[in-house]
Amino acid sequence: MTSSAEALVLIGPMGAGKTSVGRRVAKALGTSFTDTDIALVREHGPIPQIFADHGEAHFRRIERDAVRTSLVAGGVVSLGGGAILDPQTRDDLRAHRVVLLTVHPRVVAARLRDDSRPLLAGDDAMRRWTAIYAERRPLYEEAADATFDTSSGPLQAVVDAIATWARTPTPTEEHA
Numbered sequence: 001m002t003s004s005a006e007a008l009v010l011i012g013p014m015g016a017g018k019t020s021v022g023r024r025v026a027k028a029l030g031t032s033f034t035d036t037d038i039a040l041v042r043e044h045g046p047i048p049q050i051f052a053d054h055g056e057a058h059f060r061r062i063e064r065d066a067v068r069t070s071l072v073a074g075g076v077v078s079l080g081g082g083a084i085l086d087p088q089t090r091d092d093l094r095a096h097r098v099v100l101l102t103v104h105p106r107v108v109a110a111r112l113r114d115d116s117r118p119l120l121a122g123d124d125a126m127r128r129w130t131a132i133y134a135e136r137r138p139l140y141e142e143a144a145d146a147t148f149d150t151s152s153g154p155l156q157a158v159v160d161a162i163a164t165w166a167r168t169p170t171p172t173e174e175h176a
């Protein structure tokens with residue numbers, strides 16, 4: 001028995017669909033939706049500005065706080081792509097159901113055209129996306145209870161598949 005509600009947490013690389021899919025999964029399950037990027041922007045301002053004014057290490061600290069608060073709230077929680085880098089966050093995720101969203105590099109390029117992601121700013125965005133994903137992949141895979149690829153098909157098909165998976169009791173729940 002856990003003291004706080006278990007969240008359904010979406011992790012994965014930039015542009016995999018954590019925000020857009022997570023919002024729709026929450027609607028399908030009739031539960032709350034929190035996106036840690038959206039939450040921290042509300043409190044601290046735009047992400048590129050935070051990186052420019054205070055650097056990535058500072059961003060990771062406030063991201064860590066946003067993740068902790070969001071996990072306590074429960075429901076569906078979409079993390080920023082780099083939140084998995086924090087060891088405390090990785091530890092916290094063990095108490096929740098974690099879904100890894102993946103996407104093929106050929107597909108993601110078209111999804112990353114806006115300038116909201118400072119780690120992809122400027123030239124060579126796709127080369128950096130690929131390197132960052134390769135570096136974090138073991139952390140994503142270690143944390144994930146299930147993986148869904150968002151590269152093809154309608155977004156709603158991924159949403160439905162995750163909602164169906166989420167409704168299936170975990171072995172722990174079955175035997176509780």
Ligand SMILES: Nc1ncnc2c1ncn2[C@@H]1O[C@H](COP(=O)(O)OP(=O)(O)OP(=O)(O)O)[C@@H](O)[C@H]1O
Pocket residue numbers: 012013014015016017018019020021037079080081082111112117150151153154155158
């Ligand atoms: N399955 C999908 N099919 C088509 N387009 C998608 C899909 N998932 C996301 N998109 C589009 O890709 C863009 C990026 O998606 P989104 O912001 O949800 O990614 P993210 O994983 O939250 O990225 P970040 O880590 O930067 O927060 C959005 O314009 C979204 O509409």
Ligand SMILES: O=C(O)C1=C[C@@H](O)[C@@H](O)[C@H](O)C1
Pocket residue numbers: 013014037047079080081082083116117118119
């Ligand atoms: O993958 C990352 O490191 C990031 C992903 C976005 O969700 C934002 O949290 C920010 O742009 C950094």
Ligand SMILES: [Mg+2]
Pocket residue numbers: 018019020035037078079080
């Ligand atoms: Mg997002």
